[in-house]
Amino acid sequence: MSPAKSTSATARSVTTAHSVVEPSSRSKRIAATLVIVYAVVTMIPLVWIFLTSIKSPPDSISYPPKILFTPSIEGYCNLFTTRTRQTPEYIASLPEPEGVCDAVTRERNMVIAGPSNFLPRFANSLIIAFGSTFLAVGLGTLAAYGFSRFKVPLADDLLFFILSTRMMPPIAVAIPIYLMYRQLGLSDTALGMMLLYTAVNVSLAVWLLKGFIDEIPREYEEAAMIDGYSRLQAFRKVVLPQATTGIAATAIFCLIFAWNEYAFASLLTSGSAQTAPPFIPTIIGEGGQDWPAVAAGTTIFLVPILVFTILLRKQLLRGITFGAVRK
Amino acid sequence: MADVVLKGVSKSFGKGGSKRAVDGIDLTIADGEFVVLLGPTGAGKTTTLRLIAGIETPDAGTISIGGRPMAGLAPASRDIAFVFQQYSLYPHLTVYENLAFPLRSPARRMNGATIDARVREVARMVRIDHKLENRSTRLSGGEMQRVAIGRALVRRPSIYLMDEPLSSLDAKLRGELRLELKRIQKDLGATLLYVTHDQIEAMTMADRIGILAEGRLVQIGTPREIYADPANLHVAARLGQPHINLLPVGLLPDVPTPPGTKTIGARTEHIALAREAAGNARVDWIEHLGDQNHLHIRLGEQKLVTLADPDMAVSPGDRISLSLKSPLYFGQDGQRLV
Numbered sequence: 001m002s003p004a005k006s007t008s009a010t011a012r013s014v015t016t017a018h019s020v021v022e023p024s025s026r027s028k029r030i031a032a033t034l035v036i037v038y039a040v041v042t043m044i045p046l047v048w049i050f051l052t053s054i055k056s057p058p059d060s061i062s063y064p065p066k067i068l069f070t071p072s073i074e075g076y077c078n079l080f081t082t083r084t085r086q087t088p089e090y091i092a093s094l095p096e097p098e099g100v101c102d103a104v105t106r107e108r109n110m111v112i113a114g115p116s117n118f119l120p121r122f123a124n125s126l127i128i129a130f131g132s133t134f135l136a137v138g139l140g141t142l143a144a145y146g147f148s149r150f151k152v153p154l155a156d157d158l159l160f161f162i163l164s165t166r167m168m169p170p171i172a173v174a175i176p177i178y179l180m181y182r183q184l185g186l187s188d189t190a191l192g193m194m195l196l197y198t199a200v201n202v203s204l205a206v207w208l209l210k211g212f213i214d215e216i217p218r219e220y221e222e223a224a225m226i227d228g229y230s231r232l233q234a235f236r237k238v239v240l241p242q243a244t245t246g247i248a249a250t251a252i253f254c255l256i257f258a259w260n261e262y263a264f265a266s267l268l269t270s271g272s273a274q275t276a277p278p279f280i281p282t283i284i285g286e287g288g289q290d291w292p293a294v295a296a297g298t299t300i301f302l303v304p305i306l307v308f309t310i311l312l313r314k315q316l317l318r319g320i321t322f323g324a325v326r327k
Numbered sequence: 328m329a330d331v332v333l334k335g336v337s338k339s340f341g342k343g344g345s346k347r348a349v350d351g352i353d354l355t356i357a358d359g360e361f362v363v364l365l366g367p368t369g370a371g372k373t374t375t376l377r378l379i380a381g382i383e384t385p386d387a388g389t390i391s392i393g394g395r396p397m398a399g400l401a402p403a404s405r406d407i408a409f410v411f412q413q414y415s416l417y418p419h420l421t422v423y424e425n426l427a428f429p430l431r432s433p434a435r436r437m438n439g440a441t442i443d444a445r446v447r448e449v450a451r452m453v454r455i456d457h458k459l460e461n462r463s464t465r466l467s468g469g470e471m472q473r474v475a476i477g478r479a480l481v482r483r484p485s486i487y488l489m490d491e492p493l494s495s496l497d498a499k500l501r502g503e504l505r506l507e508l509k510r511i512q513k514d515l516g517a518t519l520l521y522v523t524h525d526q527i528e529a530m531t532m533a534d535r536i537g538i539l540a541e542g543r544l545v546q547i548g549t550p551r552e553i554y555a556d557p558a559n560l561h562v563a564a565r566l567g568q569p570h571i572n573l574l575p576v577g578l579l580p581d582v583p584t585p586p587g588t589k590t591i592g593a594r595t596e597h598i599a600l601a602r603e604a605a606g607n608a609r610v611d612w613i614e615h616l617g618d619q620n621h622l623h624i625r626l627g628e629q630k631l632v633t634l635a636d637p638d639m640a641v642s643p644g645d646r647i648s649l650s651l652k653s654p655l656y657f658g659q660d661g662q663r664l665v
Contacts, residue, residue: 219415222402223411223415229432
């Protein structure tokens, strides 16, 4: 490297001499600006959703939109409760309100009738998304290991078939799946949704993870097997710890898909197994255009993915640049 | 410790076994012996080791360790240790954990105190005890290979298999570790099969050297035998620095040769030189290596390289007379003629 470096330094002696490998401070500044601009553009909708969630309903639909406003918890109250309209006389006759939400609701001439469906729907989302991610990554890791290490007959064709499930929009198979699920009694069940998301994600998981496992030299397992471990033990003790980066990256992709999936969720679930994505839009129908409640639901909906991604951020970044710069 | 016997071991790879990696190898390694397999890339050295280790299964032939036939036995139950050329350490573990890894295996199930004592003892032996808590990826190349050797030693297996363990190191470290490895092997009385393409490693460490070419064991003997008494051209060409000079018969008309000689092999010790204005050869070039000189000589159309004393007063262009003292003779098929 050093001769190349010195020639380039001589050639550029008019401008500032700097390393060929290290970006100049100017290009660093340009890069930083671009990243910041892009980050702002992508974050504006999220910020707007969050701000809407802490507006009062009149503020949320005012025109021109309000940038400055008095924050209100009403959206969150409406999200978690169902309410009924009452006469002012009836409300006045009630005992002192219990808690903030009670008070806020009464100001609108309403009383809280009970909890909304949001929490159970949110719980469904958690169970289905994390469950299917666990299954997809688990099965994907084992399959990828098999494809990577063993002589699988027709391995290339099998891998192609696995990928081919991704070659059409999933909704193209919506009707057959709908009919199958009805026949099998899987409609509107958490198990059915988990199986469906696992089936879609497992192809992605196999392909991603095969790449990661291919990069782990076989010598490690061979060494472990000579050191007194069986293949399965070697897989657990040597391959898995080294594949964590890839597993984390794959898990995030699978989780994001399963968490955000809307089409199948609205088609196949309506009651007990409904997930948050088809549920959140229905909030708006309960008592006028309740944008703050919708925004509150969306804000809360973002939290698990955000936490999961932040927890695995290091692995994700390393995972994406895998192969390019590993050592 | 135990002896190792290979009988007619063969292994092919590729579609329908098109590539013969190992071709009918017979080899006996005595208890406590240090045997080096020497050969160029693709000669079947590593495959032989992997067959003994059980990572590969032979197509034909039998392998037994300590009298126990190995057919069908998993690597874990063969009681062997293997040092790989590369990727020798588990990167997600510390030095200590790497050394303890074989002892913690389900095949052994040793208790914590015994493991700890063994690990520390071996760490001292390979001089890595000051870095036990380091991540294995935070070591220099030499330290890594010392740990890798330590991981093999910690087990006290019946045989150690080493696949070019020093080849990825720089020359100085290689020299040091060579000595250390030999010392450790002697101290333990270990049976060791070592694979390399480095003739110096083979010459300095081996009790016996086996020369491999194209999957066959061409010759096996003590380093001295292999060097002084090579069975054929291939073996002669493996050893000696500078490389043996191969001269067509008749280049030096007055040399008496056995009938059927095709090639004469001449190493430095077979070549006598004298400065002489009417000599039959000419000095082409001199490489100064400090303690010695490489003399590049032209004899007719033939080029030769030999060692010369640095005090020898010759310079490029000088005429010299060259004669041979009991060189090696090889026939049409490359076999040695005596």
